[in-house]
Every structure is written in structure tokens, then in C-alpha cells.
Amino acid sequence: MSVHLRPEEIEAESFRMIDAEVGPHPWSPSEWPVVRRVIHTSADFEYSRSMFFSADAVFRGVEALRKGRGIVTDTTMAYSGISKVRREKFGNGISCFVADPEVAREARSQGITRSILAMRKGAADQDNGIFVIGNAPTALFELLRLVRQEGLRPDLVIGLPVGFVGAAESKNALLALEAEYPQIPFITNRGRKGGSNVAAAIVNALLIMAEEG
Numbered sequence: 001m002s003v004h005l006r007p008e009e010i011e012a013e014s015f016r017m018i019d020a021e022v023g024p025h026p027w028s029p030s031e032w033p034v035v036r037r038v039i040h041t042s043a044d045f046e047y048s049r050s051m052f053f054s055a056d057a058v059f060r061g062v063e064a065l066r067k068g069r070g071i072v073t074d075t076t077m078a079y080s081g082i083s084k085v086r087r088e089k090f091g092n093g094i095s096c097f098v099a100d101p102e103v104a105r106e107a108r109s110q111g112i113t114r115s116i117l118a119m120r121k122g123a124a125d126q127d128n129g130i131f132v133i134g135n136a137p138t139a140l141f142e143l144l145r146l147v148r149q150e151g152l153r154p155d156l157v158i159g160l161p162v163g164f165v166g167a168a169e170s171k172n173a174l175l176a177l178e179a180e181y182p183q184i185p186f187i188t189n190r191g192r193k194g195g196s197n198v199a200a201a202i203v204n205a206l207l208i209m210a211e212e213g
Contacts, residue, residue: 014040022048030058034187034205041201050189054178057156057185058206061130064155065090065210069129071203072122073196074098074115074139074161078132081200086207095128097121098136115139119146129155134199137166144173147181157186158202160194167192 005013018039027035031053038047068091073079079096087094097103097118107114115136122128123146131154133140140159146152159174161167171188178186187202 011040018045021045027051028058030209033209034058034202037201037205038198041197042195044193046191046193047189047198050191050193052175052188052190054184054186055182057187058209060185061156061158061187061206062210064129065092065206067155068092069155070095070125070127071130071132072096072119072128073132073134073199074118075135075196077196078134078200081197082132082203083207086204086211090207090210092130093127095122095125113138116142119143123150123152130158130203131156132158132199132203134158134160134194134196135162137161137163137170140170140174141166144170144177147177147184153181154184157184157188158199159186159188160199160202162192162194164192167194 015036018036022045025032025048035048035051038051039045070093071082071087073094073096076096076099079094082094098114103114103117103121107117113136115138119139119142122131131143133143140161143157157174159171161170168191171190174186174188177184
């Protein structure tokens with residue numbers, strides 16, 4: 001392979017290799033670009049089997065981005081991984097409160113995680129509608145509590161927390177949301193895998209689709 005390939009050529013070749021290795025798959029034409037970008041980001045083909053999209057999640061997510069809805073992330077890594085150039089085309093603000101000193105003080109005072117309070121702070125701003133969780137199961141559990149107990153209605157939930165304690169369980173709880181609140185779209189995966197990088201990759205895939213019309 002030539003080391004002189006341009007970035008777009010490298011990406012195109014990577015996508016060709018992913019398409020070839022995955023082969024036939026059950027994903028719709030709108031879902032596959034998201035799954036493929038997650039695989040491209042992680043080099044993990046398990047995502048070709050473990051991803052899950054609620055009904056119309058891609059369409060609803062793209063529409064929310066086009067409307068300029070704000071994005072809340074649970075980590076600075078996810079915040080940094082979402083394309084600034086692409087989101088600014090639609091006026092999507094972005095926030096991450098996990099490192100906010102006020103959130104840290106209040107978390108210590110209440111004896112709860114910063115991730116929980118960061119989700120509460122993000123949800124309190126009505127301009128925010130897209131919640132991107134790639135690290136903390138507690139953030140996803142709290143978001144689901146806000147839906148059930150405080151009437152929060154996100155435009156899109158991207159929930160792929162990673163780890164051994166609570167990650168798979170929090171995603172199972174998100175999957176159960178579809179039966180209770182079918183109007184809330186979400187994208188997730190089954191199991192322990194996930195991460196801020198793949199959560200950001202999903203947003204970037206949706207932003208590209210929003211650009212392409």
C-alpha cells in the first residue's frame with residue numbers, strides 16, 4: 001500500500017475493506033454508514049453484529065442535527081471527537097460538564113458521580129437534545145431516570161458506555177426504553193464494548209449524512 005495516499009483515499013480503501021470483510025448484513029442503507037464508521041474507528045467487527053437502532057433513529061438524529069439541536073457528551077474525549085467543522089455548519093452547540101468545578105463540588109457534596117450531575121446540567125438546557133454517552137453507565141442510567149421521572153424527551157440518545165460494571169446493564173435499560181417511550185430514538189450496542197471514540201463516530205456519521213442531504 002502506498003504511503004502517499006490522501007486521507008480521503010485511505011478512508012475509502014478502509015471502507016472498501018470493511019464492506020468486503022462484513023459481506024451481507026442486515027443493516028438498512030441509512031444504518032450501515034453508521035455501523036461502518038464505528039468499525040472504522042474501532043477496528044472491531046463485532047459492532048457489525050452488536051449495534052442496535054430504534055425505529056427511525058438515523059432519520060430523527062439527522063433531522064435534530066439539521067435543526068441545530070445542542071449536543072451533550074459525557075466525556076471531553078467524545079466532545080473533542082465530534083467534528084467541529086461539520087457541527088458548526090448546522091449551529092449545533094456542544095457541552096460536556098463532567099469537568100465543571102461546580103459539578104465536581106456538588107457531586108462530592110451529594111456523594112454521587114460527576115457523570116450523573118453532568119447529565120442533569122445538560123438536560124436542564126432546553127436547547128440540548130442530543131445526548132452522547134460513551135463512557136459512564138451512570139450517565140446513561142441518569143438520563144433514563146430523567147426520561148421516566150422528569151419528562152425529558154431527547155431528540156436522540158447515543159448510548160455506548162464501556163466497561164465491566166454497569167455498561168451492559170445500562171444499555172439493556174436503554175433497549176427497554178423502546179417499549180415504554182417509542183417516540184425517543186436511540187442508537188446503542190449490546191454488551192460491554194463501547195467508548196467515547198465510537199460514540200463520537202456515530203455523531204460524525206450522522207453529521208456527514210446531514211451534509212449530504
